[in-house]
Amino acid sequence: MLFTENFLHYIWKFKLFNHDSLQTTSGEELQILSAGLHNHDSGPDFHNARIRIGETTWAGNVEIHVSSSDWRKHKHQDDAAYHNVILHVVYHDDEPLHQPSGQKVATLILKNRISGDLYARYHQLVYGNQQVIPCEGSIKNIKSITLHNWLTRVLVERLQKKSLAIIQALQYNRGNWEETFYQQLAISFGFKVNALPFELLAKALPQNLLGKHKNSSLQIEALIFGQAGFLADEFTDTYPNILKAEYLFLQKKYGLVPIEKHLWKFMRLRPQNFPTIRLAQFAALIMQSNHLLSKVLETDDVTALRKLFTVTHVNEYWENHYRFDKEAKPSPKNMGQASVNLLLLNTLAVFLFSYGHHQQLQPYVNRSLQLLENLPVEQNHIINDFEDLGIKINSAFESQALLELRNSYCNFKKCLQCGVGNQILNIT
Known part of the structure; x- marks a missing residue:
């Protein structure tokens, strides 16, 4: 048979083997009372198992290997964590085992069971020649x-994985949720390609500094484009020259240091997604939104949330420009519904989850x-494959959820840890 140790873990965990006339390799009667708790860290594979050998009930750890000799190959004989193993479960018994005390390790052979x-079914899932996911022939029947x-x-x-970045940012911001939200929002405006420079911009231009100039769209735009390195x-x-003059004044006043302009990427982007347009939209959102995080936390209606993030008044200069000094055919530069949905998906949903989880406020989760x-x-090739x-x-x-399933389970053929894979394997 061709399988990994994980398959035997699965078999043991769910007791999916023939229990008739169980015996150890020494011929003693064996009864499995509890398989124990699966240990995914270092040490024996299952903790707190309970078994009966002969007339004696044992409680302790169980170690599982494909072959008995794997115990020695893994150097368990030199690790005190394995000295209290009460049962060694193997597929092949190719080598008798003894603890350092000389006591023989009780062993159960699963071969033929x-x-x-x-x-x-397991072999088809893990070793089959599927094109998309291991269970592609069965998942629709689940x-x-x-x-x-x-x-x-x-x-x-x-969401828990994505929350890690938010909690790290929160620590960087010394527990300031407002600043953290502002930075995460900026990152999302970069839409992956320009996420890093947007993050650096937000850190180089704190929210409280922008707050001092909320009554002046000119100063907000000057600060954002200036700190982004575009001035x-x-x-x-005329417009960029006015911005530049205003920025130079504010830069001197606050001792500002802009990020490097070369960090921004334009190549392979549609003009509508150029960083200059995203920066203009970001400036407009800053202007129209006061206490944005507070409003988000108070609003549970999706339509109302969309309105909070819908940018409607980008500076008129950008109506016929995508870059400074380069006139283009007039077109609206406000954020479309698809872009707003991405902000809600990638920023708001994750931030609400992180905030609720960290603050132990389940309603936000x-x-x-x-x-x-x-x-x-959202439309992408992975979703198309599932459809x-x-x-x-x-x-x-x-x-x-399907993106996570594909990227964290299917791509690594972790069918034994997957609820779908478990259902397929348990079909009788």
């Missing part, structure tokens, strides 16, 4: 409630999930 049908429950768990795992050039147009349920499915497999995807809640 594992269903051929179960192994065939019960909807089973799939939904697993996707909910996977989505929470995804160091010589210009022909729930609102994060509800927000995703009310956002449309081609017959999976009906109704919201960003499901699409985000």
Whole structure:
């Protein structure tokens, strides 16, 4: 048989082997009372197991290997953590084992006790020649409630991972949630390609400094474009020259140091997504929004949240420009609904989850999930692959969960740790 140790972990954890006339290799009668708790850290594979050997009940750790000799190969004989193992579970018994005290390690052999049908399903999942995901031929047959429950768990795992960056930023900002939200919002305006320079800009231009100039759109725009490094050039147009003069005054007043202009990327971007346009939209959002995080925390209606992030008054200069001094065909530069949805998806939903989880305020965690349920499915090749497999995807809640499922489970063939894989393997 071709399998990994993880398969034996799965078999032991769910007791998916023939229990008739269990015996140790020494011929003693064996009864499994509890498989124990699966240990994913260092040390024996299962803790707090309970077994009965003969007339004696034992409580302790269980170690699992494909072959008995793996114990020696892994140098467990030199590790005190393994000196109290009460049972060694193996597929092949190719070497007798003894503890340093000389006592023989009780061993159970699983060979000939594992269903051929179960192994065939496992082998097809992990070693099959699938093109998209390991269970591509079976996932559409999984019960909807089973799939939904697993996707909910996977989505929470995804949000927990994404929350780590927010908590790190919170620590950097000494517990200031407002500043942290402002920085995360700026990062999202970069839409991956320019996320880093937007983050550096937000750190080089604190929110409280912008707050001092909220009554002047000119000064807000000057600070943002100046700190972004776009006002160091010589210009022909009046608008950038006015911005430059205003910025030089504010730069001297506050001792500001701009980030490097070369960090911003224009290549392979549609003009509508040029960093200059995103910066103009960001400036407009700053102007129209007071105490934005407070409003977000107070608002649980998706339509109202969209209005908070919908930019409607970008400076008129950008109506016929994508760069300074380069006139272009007139076109609206306000943020479209798709861009707003991405902000809600990538920033707001994650921030609400992180805030609720960190502050132990479950309603905000729930609102994060509800927000995703009310956002449309994002389109990408991974989502298209799942749809081609017959999976009906109704919201960003499901699409985000499927992205995590594909990237953290399917791509690594972690079917034994997956609720869908478990359901397939347990089908009788």
